[in-house]
Amino acid sequence: MKIFSGWHRFIFGLLLLFILIHMYSVMDMYKNSKMEVPHKQLNKKLDHLILGPAAGKGLSNRLQCEGTKALNRTHASNxxxxxxxxxxxxxxxxxxxxxxxxxxxxxxxxxxxxxxxxxxxxxxxxxxxxxxxxxxxxxxxxxxxxxxxxxxxxxxxxxxxxxxxxxxxxxxxxxxxxxxxxxxxxxxxxxxxxxxxxxxxxxxxxxxxxxxxxxxxxxxxxxxxxxxxxxxxxxxxxxxxxxxxxxxxxxxxxxxxxxxxxxxxxxxxxxxxxxxxxxxxxxxxxxxxxxxxxxxxxxxxxxxxxxxxxxxxxxxxxxxxxxNWTPPEGAGQFHGMPLDVKVVHFKGSRKRLMLESWNFFSSSTDIEDMLCLILGSGRTKYDF
Missing domain, CATH: 3.90.550.10 (Spore Coat Polysaccharide Biosynthesis Protein SpsA; Chain A)
Incomplete structure (x- = not known):
């Protein structure tokens, strides 16, 4: 019984040593990966407008966009x-x-x-x-x-x-x-x-x-x-x-x-x-x-x-x-934007999108209006 008890302790010790070595390797690998990409912050909030696909593509009663150009919006009203x-x-x-x-x-x-x-x-x-x-x-x-x-x-x-x-x-x-x-x-x-x-x-x-x-x-x-x-x-x-x-x-x-x-x-x-x-x-x-x-x-x-x-x-x-159209959070989600929107209401945290859209629009010379900017916003939630 004493021989068996000593052998059991030896096996248990080897197993414990293996676990400790493995944990150290994982921690070292994680540490090295953080050193290799110190700038990567997964939870960093976006602070600028990200354009993505505009929702409502192919729907005849929704605004159709090609980049920031509206394809089927009528001319401005008199x-x-x-x-x-x-x-x-x-x-x-x-x-x-x-x-x-x-x-x-x-x-x-x-x-x-x-x-x-x-x-x-x-x-x-x-x-x-x-x-x-x-x-x-x-x-x-x-x-x-x-x-x-x-x-x-x-x-x-x-x-x-x-x-x-x-x-x-x-x-x-x-x-x-x-x-x-x-x-x-x-x-x-x-x-x-x-x-x-x-x-x-x-x-x-x-x-x-x-x-x-x-x-x-x-x-x-x-x-x-x-x-x-x-x-x-x-x-x-x-x-x-x-x-x-x-x-x-x-x-x-x-x-x-x-x-x-x-x-x-x-x-x-x-x-x-x-x-x-x-x-x-x-x-x-x-x-x-x-x-x-x-x-x-x-x-x-x-x-x-x-x-x-x-x-x-x-x-x-x-x-x-x-x-009085309000963009859903994520702006381009749901079923897109109705045709011929006249007024966009940036309620709540969407005020960020209001500023982003104006800044983008005012700094660009090839954008006719900002509706496709708003529709193509890639944000899933605003934080303003």
Whole structure:
């Protein structure tokens, strides 16, 4: 028994020695492989636009691209406006004091291409890209930036004006304040029209993270009878998106649009105040529209424009697929991009793609528009 016990210990020792030698070899190989490619970082976030195949290839109702060239997009729209008509864009934008306190905080910086942005720089870069897109697509239009009077905001751009309106611009109340600001803005414009009638200026209220990629004047010429226009999508709970609202610039239409938005504000404040930071305005819009007796909500399922009288206001419903299209994360995924998109909405982290697309477009001389850039983005998720 003693001989067997000694032999057993010898075999166990050899086995243990073999395991240790093998582990050392594996660790040494792994160490050497890291030394050979020290620059390789598997988890490194991409900081620039990567173009890949554009989704929707072969589908007749989707944009077809060859590289960055659109193959089946129609020519840019003519505005169709008369000489005494013009368009002004209106957006609500402010800079928070907490952001100003962290302008030198490197932990909050974001790299896009060759540029690094802190929180304030990031917001201003998006605002400037928003202005750039408008001025390329609609160079004769004006832009009003509605802001908190105490906000340290400075913008020096042609045809761009700051429009201070008192109110609560905190993050928790911004969406609620936005509706209030729209109402005050319309009231002011209506008073000026009554005092001194002048040429007609139509207004398009938008978020500041959109890109206008075509002339939108045709909305007012092709649909001459609406007072206010909203964009819709096939979403049962939130069929209406508040990021794009158009108002005809006649006194009667401005008045009706103001009354409509006042009703939205009333519902927002009474029913959806808990959602004041986000979605409350969209829920209130849907409630006001759907509360009309016999309103056919099934029309939201088809991306075709239609009109309805809502409490005395003629409301034009425009499909988000054309006038408020949002790229899926990964941009070119799903079923591609609808034909003839006019407005691209870079919600949330997609703002990075907005900056990338503008930078790429503005630095290239052979790109007609940026839709194929957006569609061909190879990103699977944005990080902005």
């Amino acid at each position: 505005s169709g406006l008369s000489l005494d008509e013009s368009i002004a864009f209106v957006t609500v934008f402010t800079i928070y004091n907490s952001s100003l306190n962290n302008v030198n905080d490197k932990s909050s910086s974001t790299v896009v291409g060759n540029a690094s942005y802190n929180k304030v720089d990031r917001s201003m870069a998006v605002l400037n890209a928003f202005i750039n897109f408008i001025q390329v697509a609609m160079p004769q239009s004006k832009l009003f930036i509605v802001t908190d009077p105490v906000s340290d905001l400075s913008v020096h751009r042609n045809r761009v004006s700051l429009y201070p309106i008192d109110g609560e611009y905190s993050r928790d109340k911004l969406m609620l304040q936005r509706i209030r600001s729209y109402i005050i803005f319309l009231e002011t414009k209506l008073q000026k029209l009554h005092q001194k009638p002048r040429n007609i200026t139509h207004y398009i209220f938008t978020d500041s993270d959109i890109a206008v990629v075509d002339d939108l004047g045709h909305i007012f010429s092709d649909h001459p009878n609406f007072d206010l226009a909203l964009t819709f999508r096939n979403n049962k709970a939130q069929p209406l998106n508040s990021g794009f609202i158009a108002v005809r610039g006649t006194p009667d239409s401005i008045l009706r649009a103001k009354l409509f938005l006042q009703e939205v504000l009333k519902i927002y404040s009474s029913k959806y105040l808990k959602a004041s930071r986000m979605l409350g305005d969209q829920l209130a819009l849907a409630w006001v529209v759907k509360s009309k007796p016999h309103f056919d909500a099934s029309r939201f399922a088809k991306p075709q424009a239609f009109s309805e009288d809502i409490s005395g206001t003629s409301v034009l419903f425009l499909p988000c697929a054309l006038y």
